[in-house]
Amino acid sequence: MATGYRLSLWVIDMFAYLIRRLFFVVFVVWGVTFATFFISQVVPADPALAALGDNAREDQIKEFRERNGLDKPAYVQYAVYMNKLLHGDLGQSLRTSRPVIDDLREFFPATIELSLAAFFVALLIGVPFGVIAALNQNRPPDVIVRILALLGGATPVFFLGILLLQVFHAQLGWFPGPGRLDPYALTPPRVTGFMTIDTLLAHDPRTFWDSLYHLVLPAVVLGSASAALLARMTRGAMLEVLSQDYIRTARAKGASNSAVILHHAAKNAALPVLTVLGGLLGGLLSGAVLTETIFSWPGIGRYVTTSASSLDFPAVMGVTLLAGLVYATINLAVDLLYAYIDPRIKYG
Amino acid sequence: MASLPTAGPSTRSASRMVRRFRRNFSAMLGLTLFVLLILLAVLGPLFTVDPLAQELVNKLKPPSAQHWLGTDQLGRDVWSRVVHGAAISLRVGFLVVALSALVGVVVGLLAGSLGGAVDNLLMRFTDIFFAFPSLILAMAIAAALGPNLNNTILAVAAVSWPVYARLVRAQALALREREFVEAAKALGSRTLRVLWRHILPNSLTPVLVQASFDMGGAILTAAGLSFVGFGAQPPTPEWGAMVSEARNYIDVAFWASVSPAVAIILTVLAFNLLGDALRDVLDPRGRD
């Protein structure tokens, strides 16, 4: 009886929590678009001139402003934008005259694919290195990991990209250059926009491997800073756990190192690491801007760079909206995961 | 009033901190790098030529006695440009951190000490800024206001302040319940005075640690902005812009892009090490 009561209370709590969090997602998305809109209104330069260029006639400029609603007062423009947004319409790009949503659909998968790859790189490098360092505290492996982590956190993404491309592609030829596929590869029909998935759907394993191969360098570049942070966090969390009595007891009792790590330490160390991960995935989008520039990656980062430089604010707003959505969703997911791992956490 | 505990460590623990700091190798390394950087920014220009002077016939020349770090694609002296870039990056870093800490501390203090609706409103506002990918917001701001260094500073500060707001708010919330604040309130101190005398000084430690880390972060973000053309504009010898401009010559003149990049790495490293050290010393519980 008591258990059932408690369970239903938990469900209600959880439900209320979810509602609140979803509300938060909506709020954040609204907030970022409002902020971007606000920024777009302080532009001293003219988006019409940016789009039409030097040879544009006065009447063309006027027509462009009217067509894109730029001649209306700011609050009207905002109302129009919000009204469209509520109907799922992100407006039209000033530069490409294409619905922003189509552009996002085109470019976003490439960025997610790259970010996920970078995320795995960060996990695969950061966590094991952190564990190794912790188990060898103050011995050479630890020192090496700490130095690498420090350098990883201090190296600009764009420089690492240039350097790796120059060394591993141009000089050594170990890895392919910019782009998602070999130029002569047969690009699979676009289904998901994820090259790795689309090549498999097209029953083209060679191109699949080619797409994976092309992912390696950009993923390492984009994931390096996260890997460094993750290694530090993992090391710290592991050290904390390892110093606790029950682990020391277990180790003293002769449990082998690996068993100890697997059973106790890793699970407890996962919590702080998880917290970092949420932030990392969100932060990858910023890194993607630079990585995509260097690796000619057809993602959202390059799109937003071109859009911002041509003062294409509907496009920039579309990207920030998407970014806000991703951020809020990931945060929510991390929180839920956190709760799953550590059920003691209350939803207050 | 005077008998109430004030902020700041006592002399005894301060000397202990200094000792702990000095025993820490990476802290000393960070400090050394930091001092060298300041010296470079302040005295370095005495040992340079005009960082903007073009000498087209002498472009992309390797390091030599005359050009310590070689010349770039316009025949400018890379060493002189890197040295002048130090002051630029430091200025960007300091101003960004000062600006964002100022805004963040004010927002955090208000939210934490006033509580209620104000707190809610301010923190939701902060949440929005957390949700922005920093570089994209900074790009939008820089694009709107026009790409130059001052706007870069504004743009990076605009994405950096929320951390301070959260930090200070958390600190203020914790302190609000502590006896000395309660006592001050009971003695009839006005809220503003309590904030100023008690909560603010006690929040400064984490703010200082955060600021040290953010210096490196701000310099990286500003360099990234310049790299994609939204920050410092040529011919300004900003490090990120230098890497960006020289990147097409990396195969024939790597020194032109590698030198400013190494400068960025060492600078960021210095501030990160200092941040680590400060946290260890000031806030031993927060150590990783």
Place this chain on the structure above:
Amino acid sequence: MQLVKWLGVSLALGAGLAMAQDRTSTLIYGGDWTDLITADPGVSYEFTGGLVTDNLYETLVKFEGTDLSTLKPGLAEKWDVKNTGQGWLVTFNLRKGSKFSTGREVTAKDVVYSIERVLAIKGPSSFLYTDVANLKPGSAKALDPYTVQVALPKTASPQAFLNLLTFNIGGVVDSEEVKAHEQNGDWGKAWLTDHSAGSGPFVLNRWDRNSQVVLTANPNARLQPKLKQVILRYLPEPQAQRVALESGEIDIAENLTPEMLKAFGSNPKFKVYKSDNLRLRYIGMNAKEGSPFANPKVREAVRYAINQDDIINNLLLGNATKIQTIIPKGLLGYNSATYYTYNPARAKQLLAEAGVPNGFEFELLTATATCDFVPCADLAAKIQSDLAKVGLKANIKQIQNSEVLKIYRAQQAQMVLVAWSPDFPDPDGNATPMSDYNAKSLAYRNVWNNPTAAKLAQQAALEPTPAKRAALYKILTELVLKEGPYAILYQPAQNTVLSVKVEGYVRNGQNQVRFENLSKQP
């Protein structure tokens, strides 16, 4: 299970060797194609859009090779121009048997539809029809399936009209195919953005934005290409283009730096193709009353003070043509006169004569962009240092291009460093904007009001005899050279590096490359 099998097989094959396409029938062209926003010939007004649509669509008349002064037959076999007294009647006789990629024959109704379409859509290039040729809906008529007649008013130049038809705006679309894809009366604009319906040698197979544009041979085309496929691969970074060219991943590279061009020039595996661009890089000086540049002697001093040869040879490593007059090389009326030779002493003397022996301070506006091969700021810095030698102190102000234009257009700039490309390959595309104040273009922006120059430009535009026209332009260009508000710096070269395996690459001054002539040795 099948998936597992694949993966196993693929593992055995090894990674990174995807080579699904034949290397001799596919050509990969690397470049920064970011400006491509539409493949619609009636809308596109950007460089890459032109490059692509020129190969998807045919025009009534066209230029061949690098010659931009002799019109050659395209879809029209013959054409003639009649002066009716009230205006001009241009009649085109279409050749029979030209087919669209859909298999339909190209007829007069498609030509008329294509013209009407441009007028209705009002895209960024439509002013060529409306303002230059003074076309209106109904101006073009189909007399029979193979005859089109276009009526122009007296004010329009028939020669300019014919010239602008060679531009992608003149591309003829399959009217039935386009109508079938119309959405909400958009004249098929949305669909044609990334599809093609033309009679050109290629069809648009796919366009993965920011990644690649795949053009495949059009089986129905009259002009059969030698290659099966041309892929434009997006490689915005010059360094990436260089590496890809060296490793054979791409066959042509579009945006290399002067240093890279020099290195490839001495590499036997590559060849450098030099072509002229119709763009002029120039300095504009505000001649408004009260401006320091109002005195023609000061403007002359500036022209004497700038070391053009140093800019071209050392900054651009020779990748530009020296020019001082306003009509670029490649067009009728090009005047190669170099009246001003670098002479700081003469510049100082002129400044003294103008009453400013000690010079003055002013603002030099430039964009946060690349000026041809170098950052605009670097070029501006070079000019700044040249001018400083004669006592003119330029303060460089670098702002976004659109902001530069805003100030310049409002006649508010003192000195600007910008470029101009004619809207269509006709000398009038430069002569009128740069000479006629009332055209509200460059002469207006620099507040240079010279009725003689304006009148000469108008006269030359409407002169039907090329020889007489050229003579008029000679007078005009020399007048503007000496009195005008410009210091022309150079005409940038458009240099492309090709693998020696590539044959048939020819590029004219309006950046047209006929892909059907390209071939590749194994």
